[in-house]
Amino acid sequence: MLSPFLVLFWHFQIAARWDWGEFLWALKNSIWQGFWSGVLSCIGGLWLALGLIFCENRFSRWFNFNIFFLLPNFLPNLFVLIGLMSLIDPFPIGSIGVVIVHAFINFGLCGVILKEVMKAKLSKLSDVSFILGSSQWHFYSRVLWPLIRKDILQVFFLVFVTTFSSFAIPLVVGGGKGINLEILIFEKMKIYNDWSTAVLISGIQSLLLFAFSLVNFNATTVVDVNPHLQSRFLESRLSFYLFFFLYLVFFYSYFSGVWEGISSWADFELYSDEIKSGIIGTLIIAIGVGCGIFALLMAITRLHHTNWFHRFLNGYVAPSTALIGFAFLVIGPNTSLYILAKIILGLALSYVIYLYKMGYGNYLIELQRYKEKASLLGASDNLTFWKVIFPLTHKRMFLYSGIAAFWASGDYSISKMIANRDISLALLSETFLSHYRIGFSSLLSFILLVLGLVVFLAFRGVQIVVSRKINY
């Protein structure tokens, strides 16, 4: 995990060029943007979770709306901005605009996570509350909030960390006064060529977030093997239809661009070799990252014995993607197979921490009691892992591997730094964008989404097979 930092600190000698004024100013902006993005995302996500529960109880047989609401999280930033600017006109430029964009991108993620938390913790309590004559407000304030407030804080921290270290969105809509630490790092690298200060700021940023994470808001996770949730207290028809409409308007703008791209079908034949190569490259990166994440999660699960390890993983923040990319560029040769391996490793290292914070860490903490019971009964570590822990964790491992594969299919930042040509569809899409071809770029980004979805479903398919094999 620490290897990118170690490489960068070794490569760039730390020079004494430090400006406290600009650092504190950027830190203030980072905290402000991260805080309000987290708050808005959690509020919206909580409400959306109620809508997702409503639709899961009625429509899940026909369509998985989780994926629908998660899509803004995976689209390229330009298309998210264009979609939002169609929704909100005039769009507020500045820190407020940054918060709005981040909140919109993270509504789906927060909603899906909180929906799962509600399913796991409240599967029966809501029915019991209703039968005992509790009012909805009473249920929310006395049952729901006490049980899931730490989970909400956990989700808040997840969004806070992501938006704290966000780069592209503040750069486009932040206005000049919205410069955060990531933009400061970028300024140091690109404008002042001061890579050593950039690395130092990135290191301090990670340390600050790590210190913040030491605050104990670790939520307890109930391990409910077959959660079922059907409750009038936790379903919200209004929430579902409102968010669905909002997202439809957003996607209309995106898909109108995709449709425009279909009209330039002739470009497909002209660039068929590059597109085929991009598709294969994207699949390699996606599958590679998925497998890498699976291996890393297996290793983390196997080594997860102590609380300090959990706190380290929960608090650690990988350096900015530009610096990760550069750290891997510096290590080893930059030809053919090595480039793919570096991209896969770089992405896996930057995603695994994020996935760990998404709930996997807390889940492992809860499984400690099973480990202790097995140990008391005389089982070895190996036996405990393969016969007790792995059957309980494999579904989440495959899910997170699939999610990571989906993210990796659309990666641009790390790939751009390491690759020496357009090896994936994401890079190709950006190249088309820089040649006036926004329609075709939209079409490529849509194909990319489909590929990511295919890989995600492949991991889910393998998970089903493995579950059957271990009879779980």
Added chain:
Amino acid sequence: MQHFIIFIFSIFFVLVLSFFNRKSVVDETQKTLRVYGYSSFTSKLGPGYDLKKKFEQICNCRVEFVEAADSGVLLQRIKLEGATLGADLVIGLDQYDLQKALSEINWRKLDFSQLEIDEIIRPALSNSYFVPFDWGVIAFVGRKEDPLPAPKSLKDLLKPVYKNKIALMDPRTSSPGMQFLSWVYDAMGKDEGEKYLEQIMNQAHSFSPSWSTAYGFFSKRQVSYVLSYLTSPLYHQMIENNHSIEAFKFSEKHPIQFEFAGIPLDCKECSLAEEFINLMLSDEGQKVIMNKNFMFPVIKSAQVGTPFESLAQFNHLAQFKIPSVSDVDFLIKSWTSIRRGDKNAK
């Protein structure tokens, strides 16, 4: 579990083999010319692909393009890989990158003073290490059918009717953005220029990190005007058969942007690099660059009989000079200060 691992590795192996199974046969005895540039040049959409094919036919060598995200990464990459793999030619630096490039890497001296070029290009040859291969005129671009009155000057852009209608670029991350900054200071001077920039902060729709993002907003009709090039409408006319896009002539003289090529001193295939530059500057090479980049060629004869010829008559141009380190430093620091809302730019 074992079956899963075998299954995934099989798929992975097949994909990797397909990825590296190239049609072209690589002759290991052939010399390889390593060219560093941006994807806009080196990709099939850019001129690099056609130039590479033409060059490989005549040189009995292989051309390998290495892309980089921006000039900072490009120069770092050359420093990392140049000694071992070789960095023979660098393409795509603009006048604001030259001083940084000179301070980071040693370059071979080039002499193209005998080139038959337009007098507009002559100032770009004033340095000894980089040669220009195309150029463009910075201008605002809009739609003819837009109900708003066409702006006629930089000062017009501050009128209330244009609020949130203009897409600009951040000069820290985009070359046209830097050109805009320079345009303002050259036209208005330091004090007036700073006041203007403070006002344009609140007037513009956005300051995108790249030209492509800003042009994306314009293409999707989020804005009415975008900072681009005089030749941008030609793309829409020639490729999309769309004649509704036009570039506006401002009362302030328009800045010029040049793109340069240079040969690092540590090149392994230095003579091949010079021959490649010669191809780029030939009539044939210049036509390829012109038609792919939609920028003016440096060799005048290349644009004869093309839609670029009439546009090249545009003579309301600012005097070109290669900015010094202190010039670039001033521009960046003043922009950063104004963006942050500091009263006095450092």
